[in-house]
Amino acid sequence: MALTVDHHSDGTGAPLEMGQTAYDAGVARLLASYRAIPTGATVRLAKKTSNLFRARPKNTAPGLDVSGLGKVVSVDAAARTADVGGVCTYEDLVDATLPYGLAPLVVPQLKTITLGGAVTGLGIESTSFRSGLPHESLLEVDILTGSGEIVTARPDGDYADLFDGFPNSYGTLGYSTRLRIELEPVLPYVALRHVRFHDLKTLETTMDTIVAERSYDGIAVDYLDGVVFTSDEAYLTLGVQTAEEGPVSDYTGSEIFYRSIQHDGDTPKTDRLTIRDYLWRWDTDWFWCSRAFGAQNPTIRRFWPKKYRRSSFYWKLIGLDQKYDIGDRLEKRKGNPPRERVVQDVEVPIEKTADFALWFLKEIPIEPLWLCPLRLRESGGYSAHDPSADVGPRAWPLYPLEPHRTYVNIGFWSSVPKVDGEREGAANRLIEEKVSEQGGHKSLYSDAFYDKEEFDVLYGGEVYSALKKKYDPNSRLLDLYSKAVQRK
Numbered sequence: 001m002a003l004t005v006d007h008h009s010d011g012t013g014a015p016l017e018m019g020q021t022a023y024d025a026g027v028a029r030l031l032a033s034y035r036a037i038p039t040g041a042t043v044r045l046a047k048k049t050s051n052l053f054r055a056r057p058k059n060t061a062p063g064l065d066v067s068g069l070g071k072v073v074s075v076d077a078a079a080r081t082a083d084v085g086g087v088c089t090y091e092d093l094v095d096a097t098l099p100y101g102l103a104p105l106v107v108p109q110l111k112t113i114t115l116g117g118a119v120t121g122l123g124i125e126s127t128s129f130r131s132g133l134p135h136e137s138l139l140e141v142d143i144l145t146g147s148g149e150i151v152t153a154r155p156d157g158d159y160a161d162l163f164d165g166f167p168n169s170y171g172t173l174g175y176s177t178r179l180r181i182e183l184e185p186v187l188p189y190v191a192l193r194h195v196r197f198h199d200l201k202t203l204e205t206t207m208d209t210i211v212a213e214r215s216y217d218g219i220a221v222d223y224l225d226g227v228v229f230t231s232d233e234a235y236l237t238l239g240v241q242t243a244e245e246g247p248v249s250d251y252t253g254s255e256i257f258y259r260s261i262q263h264d265g266d267t268p269k270t271d272r273l274t275i276r277d278y279l280w281r282w283d284t285d286w287f288w289c290s291r292a293f294g295a296q297n298p299t300i301r302r303f304w305p306k307k308y309r310r311s312s313f314y315w316k317l318i319g320l321d322q323k324y325d326i327g328d329r330l331e332k333r334k335g336n337p338p339r340e341r342v343v344q345d346v347e348v349p350i351e352k353t354a355d356f357a358l359w360f361l362k363e364i365p366i367e368p369l370w371l372c373p374l375r376l377r378e379s380g381g382y383s384a385h386d387p388s389a390d391v392g393p394r395a396w397p398l399y400p401l402e403p404h405r406t407y408v409n410i411g412f413w414s415s416v417p418k419v420d421g422e423r424e425g426a427a428n429r430l431i432e433e434k435v436s437e438q439g440g441h442k443s444l445y446s447d448a449f450y451d452k453e454e455f456d457v458l459y460g461g462e463v464y465s466a467l468k469k470k471y472d473p474n475s476r477l478l479d480l481y482s483k484a485v486q487r488k
Contacts, residue, residue, distance in 0.1 A: 018072065027068070027142075034148050042478060069085035069177055070092070071092060075102070082097060086115070090108060091112065100183075103183060106137065120168070121444070125225075128375075129374060141179045143174040145471040165397055168459065174472070189241070192238065194269040196233070203371075207373055228361075228368055233262070236371075248277070256296055257285065286311040295314075344411070371411075373408050374406070374409060398460040401441070424449075425449045432449060
């Protein structure tokens with residue numbers, strides 16, 4: 001039986017769990033909006049916010065009404081599961097589960113990422129070295145397919161092929177309306193150790209050992225990520241859950257989390273955060289990207305309203321820049337060339353981490369870099385009839401990572417000057433070539449330049465084509481290559 005807690009809310013007095021009746025009403029509005037879209041028009045979401053950085057084609061047709069699918073449906077504390085609307089943000093999801101002492105197994109770093117978005121578009125965080133990616137804790141999902149039918153996909157059964165192919169499909173096979181996910185127990189605080197490294201190869205081997213042993217220097221590691229500032233200044237941040245009371249840091253004010261990591265000497269720097277503040281430690285400054293808006297300047301920060309110190313507001317500023325070409329106009333007034341956006345997350349095998357980072361620091365003038373190790377979840381191949389059964393990692397054909405192998409997500413988010421005469425996306429293309437050379441992948445939320453043949457090899461082309469024909473036979477949704485790569 002699903003439990004509900006009426007007294008906690010999002011600050012507006014509205015319960016965070018909307019219940020089955022409200023969810024059913026939301027689905028009815030969604031289906032009505034699907035039927036209202038003219039035949040032949042591309043189906044899309046009528047969603048104002050997005051965490052995508054690639055250009056999206058203009059579409060004047062009405063979109064799908066997902067306004068009733070933005071909350072948690074219910075939390076079952078005994079079973080450690082949650083039923084969640086497809087466009088519920090992780091911020092609302094976490095606020096609904098923490099009162100039970102529970103959290104999603106993987107919580108992507110930005111508050112307005114939706115659960116549906118993290119499953120169909122992938123997500124990652126500092127638990128990914130032990131819990132994989134968000135879709136690996138998915139038990140079942142209701143999907144509105146391109147043909148206008150809502151089906152329930154599970155790891156086995158009639159729609160198991162759609163369940164496996166849904167991750168990394170970016171809404172081109174359908175949109176999730178409800179997702180049931182596993183939750184894990186969490187303690188109130190996270191104790192951190194920031195360990196400094198003077199060379200990246202030592203960091204790489206240490207990270208590999210921590211992933212294997214789940215500990216460092218005799219202390220358990222529940223959370224693991226890192227930051228590379230230069231080739232001789234890099235850090236791993238190791239977190240362990242704790243119930244011990246004590247002072248905690250607050251990085252939603254004048255202090256900046258990524259700057260707190262830095263220190264001299266070889267003794268790890270320690271810190272403590274509440275579990276909620278730990279989950280959102282990167283959001284206040286969008287990792288380090290708020291510096292582009294001056295928000296890390298102490299004078300400006302003092303007058304920057306706290307409610308606007310969050311990734312969703314910075315994204316609005318980026319949207320204005322893209323719409324009006326503000327950045328390039330300012331660069332032109334300074335006599336500088338326009339800039340190429342280089343906003344990417346890539347995965348390389350862990351043994352290639354140092355090589356890739358050193359190459360990147362030499363070739364691409366962007367720093368810092370974020371590091372986040374991941375492995376396919378060892379118990380990810382569960383059966384829907386027995387979710388506790390461990391049958392090994394499950395294959396996900398549209399983002400095929402090798403089982404029992406550790407990768408490292410390397411994130412970099414900035415821009416570089418364009419060089420006259422170079423091909424469009426020169427820096428991004430160079431990065432794609434290097435990632436492929438090292439046996440890696442890159443996420444598709446941002447600009448991509450692959451040709452169709454290589455794209456199909458990397459992102460499950462044959463499997464995807466079969467799923468597309470089966471679940472979107474009339475091509476009401478864009479196909480993945482058109483959505484992720486082709487320019488309109």
